[in-house]
Amino acid sequence: MGSLMSFVLNSILLGVGLAMDAFSVSIANGLNEPGMSRRKTYGIAGCYAFFQFAMPMIGWFCVHTIAAYFHAFQKFIPWIALLLLLYIGGQMLAEGIRKIRNKCAENPDKCGCETKTALTKKTLIMQGIATSIDALSVGFTIAEYGTGAAFSSSLIIAVVTFVICMIGLLFGKKFGERLADKATVLGGVILIAIGVEIFVTGI
Secondary structure, eight states, rough: OOOHHHHHHHHHHHHHHHHHHHHHHHHHHHHEEEEEEEOHHHHHHHHHHHHHHHHHOOOOOHHOOOOHHHHHHHHGGGHHHHHHHHHHHHHHHHHHHIIIIIIITGGGGGGHHTTOOOOOOHHHHHHHHHGGGGGHHHHHHHHTTTHHHHHHHHHHHHHHHHHHHHHHHHHHHHHHHHHHGGGHHHHHHHEEEHHHHHHHOHH
């Protein structure tokens, strides 16, 4: 029983640590789209949870099959996350600034709705990869686990990620309504900051 509790606790703590980037991105998405439907909110959190489940399993598999190649690939992980989030955040930031300049000066009453850019599936997948790619390294952490244990640990991480991202999305939606036209710009800045943070920490 003690070892089981320790396993579950370790997996939860690992999930909390890994979910922080996804949590921040969830806030940015909520800020950008405060009118997001409940279904879409669940879908976004579910997407992040899926990638946080898949990456540790992929890492675990690589450790048990192509460990040498996987170890060499690790140095590129921070760069991939940085480039993806700079691209996504830069697009959001530029879109927000462009619409504020072109529309809000002349039509301030429309700022609250016209600066919002809906999150596409392509962008969501890119966010999911960017915020979870560092979880590949968890493959080394759970390398001694058997297949069942590695699967269970990754599943716990996914559940924790889902809950945390739901909180982030709801938080972002709440404040997105208050920030109105500034929310898209703030969301872009947050994504860029997360990319830089992942890069600096990884390097």
